Amino acid sequence: MPHPIDKLVGSRIRQGRWVRGLTQQQLGEASGCKFQQIQKYETAANRVSASRLWGISRALDMPLNYFFDNEDHAEAAASPALDRESAELLRAMSMLPRAKRQAVLDLAKSMAENEARTLSRNNSPRGSRPSR
Numbered sequence: 089m090p091h092p093i094d095k096l097v098g099s100r101i102r103q104g105r106w107v108r109g110l111t112q113q114q115l116g117e118a119s120g121c122k123f124q125q126i127q128k129y130e131t132a133a134n135r136v137s138a139s140r141l142w143g144i145s146r147a148l149d150m151p152l153n154y155f156f157d158n159e160d161h162a163e164a165a166a167s168p169a170l171d172r173e174s175a176e177l178l179r180a181m182s183m184l185p186r187a188k189r190q191a192v193l194d195l196a197k198s199m200a201e202n203e204a205r206t207l208s209r210n211n212s213p214r215g216s217r218p219s220r
Contacts, residue, residue, distance in 0.1 A: 090132035093156075097141070098132040100155045104148040105130075106175035118147035 090098075105115050105126075112123040112130070119126075120143055128134040129144075136144070145152050181189050 091135075094132040094135050097136055097155045098130045101126070101136070101144055101148075102130040103175060104144075104150050104154065106172055107178050108148055109179050110148075115144065115147055119143040 101115075105112070110118070112126040116123040116126045119140065121140065125134065129136050129140075141155060142152065145154065148154075181192060184192065
């Protein structure tokens with residue numbers, strides 16, 4: 089049974105790989121191991137040694153603390169902090185110039201606020217008049 093921290097590190101490796109747009113093969117080559125080993129790290133089937141994690145962090149251009157930050161509780165370690173769709177969005181956003189990134193962010197915020205208002209309206213009782 090994998091330790092929750094091993095699951096966290098594995099999910100952060102996968103998340104970092106998605107954000108950088110790398111395959112397991114590419115990350116393996118960049119960090120000096122086979123893609124099967126990256127696959128085992130990501131699923132927490134194998135633990136990552138300190139030296140290998142250092143190589144992976146360099147290949148992903150992410151600090152070592154990225155693999156552990158803000159995850160002090162075992163239950164938080166059980167699920168990745170970022171899903172694949174979010175990672176793809178981050179990767180796409182990082183390729184845009186600053187002004188366009190801000191425009192996309194403003195659009196997303198506006199859409200989220202509109203969605204929240206719609207949900208609020210749909211969940212409120214009909215005819216909000218006080219009962220007699």
